[in-house]
Amino acid sequence: MEAPKLNDGKTKAGDWRSYERVLLPPVRDLHTLDVYEQHGGYSALRAVLSDGKFDPKGLATHVKESGLRGRGGAAFNTGLKWSFMPPVDPDVPRFLCCNGDESEPGTFKDRQLFEYNPHLVIEGMVLANYAISAAVCYIYIRGEYADWIRQFQHAVDEAYAAGYIGQNILGSDFSTDIVVHKGAGAYICGEETSLMESLEGKRGYPRVKPPFPAQKGIWARPTTINNVETLAHVPLIVNRGAEWFAGIGAQKHPGPTIYGISGHINKPGAYEYPTGMLISDLIDGVCGGMRGGKKFKALVPGGSSTPVLTAEQCEGVTMDADSLREAGSMMGTAGMLVMDEDTDMVSFLRRITHFYHHESCGQCTPCREGTGWLEKLVTRIDEGEGHLRDLDLLLELCDNMEGRTICALADAAAWPVRWTIRRFRSEFEAKCRPSTFAGTDLDGDGATVVAEPTPVI
Amino acid sequence: MDVSPKPMYLPTEEPERHFSDEELVWTAEEQERIDAWVAKYPTADGAVMWVLWLAQEKFGWLPAGVIQLVADSLDLPYAKVFGVATFYTQYYKKEMGRFVLDVCTCFSCQLCGGYDILHYLEETLGIPKGGTTEDGLFSIQEAECLGACGSAPMLQVTNGPYVHNLTPEKCDRLIASLRAGELPAFESVTLPQDEVDLDGNRRSDVEVIEQYVTPPVSETVH
Numbered sequence A: 001m002e003a004p005k006l007n008d009g010k011t012k013a014g015d016w017r018s019y020e021r022v023l024l025p026p027v028r029d030l031h032t033l034d035v036y037e038q039h040g041g042y043s044a045l046r047a048v049l050s051d052g053k054f055d056p057k058g059l060a061t062h063v064k065e066s067g068l069r070g071r072g073g074a075a076f077n078t079g080l081k082w083s084f085m086p087p088v089d090p091d092v093p094r095f096l097c098c099n100g101d102e103s104e105p106g107t108f109k110d111r112q113l114f115e116y117n118p119h120l121v122i123e124g125m126v127l128a129n130y131a132i133s134a135a136v137c138y139i140y141i142r143g144e145y146a147d148w149i150r151q152f153q154h155a156v157d158e159a160y161a162a163g164y165i166g167q168n169i170l171g172s173d174f175s176t177d178i179v180v181h182k183g184a185g186a187y188i189c190g191e192e193t194s195l196m197e198s199l200e201g202k203r204g205y206p207r208v209k210p211p212f213p214a215q216k217g218i219w220a221r222p223t224t225i226n227n228v229e230t231l232a233h234v235p236l237i238v239n240r241g242a243e244w245f246a247g248i249g250a251q252k253h254p255g256p257t258i259y260g261i262s263g264h265i266n267k268p269g270a271y272e273y274p275t276g277m278l279i280s281d282l283i284d285g286v287c288g289g290m291r292g293g294k295k296f297k298a299l300v301p302g303g304s305s306t307p308v309l310t311a312e313q314c315e316g317v318t319m320d321a322d323s324l325r326e327a328g329s330m331m332g333t334a335g336m337l338v339m340d341e342d343t344d345m346v347s348f349l350r351r352i353t354h355f356y357h358h359e360s361c362g363q364c365t366p367c368r369e370g371t372g373w374l375e376k377l378v379t380r381i382d383e384g385e386g387h388l389r390d391l392d393l394l395l396e397l398c399d400n401m402e403g404r405t406i407c408a409l410a411d412a413a414a415w416p417v418r419w420t421i422r423r424f425r426s427e428f429e430a431k432c433r434p435s436t437f438a439g440t441d442l443d444g445d446g447a448t449v450v451a452e453p454t455p456v457i
Numbered sequence B: 001m002d003v004s005p006k007p008m009y010l011p012t013e014e015p016e017r018h019f020s021d022e023e024l025v026w027t028a029e030e031q032e033r034i035d036a037w038v039a040k041y042p043t044a045d046g047a048v049m050w051v052l053w054l055a056q057e058k059f060g061w062l063p064a065g066v067i068q069l070v071a072d073s074l075d076l077p078y079a080k081v082f083g084v085a086t087f088y089t090q091y092y093k094k095e096m097g098r099f100v101l102d103v104c105t106c107f108s109c110q111l112c113g114g115y116d117i118l119h120y121l122e123e124t125l126g127i128p129k130g131g132t133t134e135d136g137l138f139s140i141q142e143a144e145c146l147g148a149c150g151s152a153p154m155l156q157v158t159n160g161p162y163v164h165n166l167t168p169e170k171c172d173r174l175i176a177s178l179r180a181g182e183l184p185a186f187e188s189v190t191l192p193q194d195e196v197d198l199d200g201n202r203r204s205d206v207e208v209i210e211q212y213v214t215p216p217v218s219e220t221v222h
Helices: A033-038 A043-049 A056-066 A078-083 A109-116 A118-132 A146-161 A192-199 A228-240 A242-246 A279-286 A321-327 A345-359 A365-382 A388-401 A409-423 A425-431 B028-040 B044-059 B064-074 B078-087 B107-111 B114-125 B168-179
Strands: A095-100 A136-141 A177-182 A223-227 A256-263 A269-274 A296-300 A335-340 B099-104 B138-143 B155-157 B187-189 B208-210
Touching: A033 A118, A033 A146, A043 A118, A043 A228, A056 A078, A056 A118, A056 A228, A056 A242, A078 A118, A078 A223, A095 A118, A095 A192, A095 A228, A109 A118, A109 A146, A109 A228, A109 A256, A118 A136, A118 A146, A118 A177, A118 A223, A118 A228, A136 A146, A136 A192, A146 A177, A177 B044, A192 A223, A223 A228, A228 A242, A228 A256, A256 A279, A256 B107, A269 A279, A279 A335, A335 B107, A345 A365, A345 A409, A345 A425, A345 B107, A365 A388, A365 A409, A365 A425, A388 A409, A388 A425, A409 A425, B028 B044, B028 B064, B044 B064, B044 B078, B064 B078, B099 B114, B107 B114, B114 B138, B114 B168
Parallel strands: A095 A136, A095 A223, A136 A177, A256 A335, B099 B138, B187 B208
Antiparallel strands: A256 A269, A296 A335, B099 B155
16 A cells, blocks of 8 residues: 655645744844843753752653654754763763754744843753753854854843852752854854864764764863754743644644745745645745746755755645655755746756865865866856766766765755756756757767656656 | 974975064963963863954965964974864965955855945956956955844955945945945844834834845846
8 A cells, every 4th residue: 555645735834924032033123132031032041940840861851752853954853862871970070062053045034033132042942951960061152153143142141140040040059051163164063973073173073873962072071062043942842742732734844943045036934834845835935926927947855965856746735744855855954045047956956066065175085076176067067168977977976975974064066967957867968069960860869869858857 | 404493385395474573473472371371171172263253354365484483482392383274164275355354155154145236346346256446445255044044145354344235225325435444334134033123123222123024036147
């Protein structure tokens, strides 16, 4: 019996038009501590630390039950990740890292949290520190966000002064610190092991796993790494309960999420809605349709490394991990790039390959050489100097990059190439130099060289 | 043979000196900040990125002498600090203009005319990307995604303020105000959903509120 299709064209977000925002609620000046407290801020921390709502293990279990999945790209169950930490040893310090190195092209959701609701992130960090018994939370923010680092540091200082961070928080015996770390422009530092190297003051070269961060993280101590948005959900789950969270959006990938939508649409921006929104609802209902009434052509659903989808493939697909996997892509960071019918997919891919070539750290040969080779080949095709055989060479290169390096950057570089060529091959063929034998029937089977555009797979 | 205590870029060259020994010192206030950073990490290494940032703000860029100063103040080997400084793109390894315009051209900006803005600035200032104007005022760089895709095309001024929703006119205004020595104010890009709920203004402490606008049609690359 065939498994039932996930993508039946029905939204999993329920009545999204009347959805009330919780991560970025419509409250003016919510970034200040006063306003945040007036709107129930730090009540989750109070409930846990003063009223004993959860012990550390209970909090981790509660978050696990809520079904919260990481919002940084891998969509791994957060509570489960916390449970990987080894048993507490009073002699061994433990760390939490908050990953704010938001560098995936197309992604700009964490910046909204830094700007409009930093205390929610801080409260989430302290709660997560409590759940995994960590002494310090390092928050790694990309260097380009200099203004937001300043603003976030100000919020941290406010929280210290009010006693929400520091020694014996809210009169309990729990103490923790938050340290803001400024990056300096390296996409690779968003990879968790590279982020740890960077925090230790080294070049951001990813480490071989295992050992995993929970065993040996920063300074070889047990470490958990979570995305900014992931941690921002934790106070909401404590306040409203795991059942509330699990009941929002797609069943297997629940909760509110921030969609960062950009490209050829009328109202681009960061929107908070439940997961499981229909792509068509997001484009037409939320973003006011395509710019200039053009036709929708392609979508990158979650940052540059997620495979591009054609308009046909997006039909009836919802924005959650399982649904997008079935459609042939990934949820990633929910940074959606919408492209209209005029988009040149070859130029588009050329810019992506340039990005990965620039950002490869150079540690592993397949990635260091492969990303440069990909860029050269796609550039050659884009400039009309490419050969049809280059397309197969590109795919072969992808085979030799995927899964052959320490971290996933080589995969992230290869996927857009592989899938853009597979799904828009005719556009690439059209830009290549015509074959010497174009139009001729070489082996007499009726098929000519450069035949019909390759069908979409 | 006389062995120089200062490491060199190449074994055969004396490193060019850009700052005198009197300049290559921290003030008491700066030393205080460094000590505070060092205290936040289990080892002094953790503070190296912060101290490099401080050095770049103070000296403008990171020649060998400045890297040596950072290494000495954290008691780290020169090679380690040099390695860190050369890994991260935002640390300047060459002298830059007073205002560095990092124009984002990564894919969201590319599709919304990021290259048009880059080319417009190149023509206006008369320098190619990667170059610096003769008066030492402006440098232009092509930047990778700066994380403001919803308000593309955009640029960043010297690791400082973001300038969103760029048009040629807005570029002209920006250059004029920079020439007058004025950095643009922090622009708060509001959320589209707030236009209904909060009249598009979320923060009362910020004067410049940018709305998300329909991106322009790119002239060169779609």
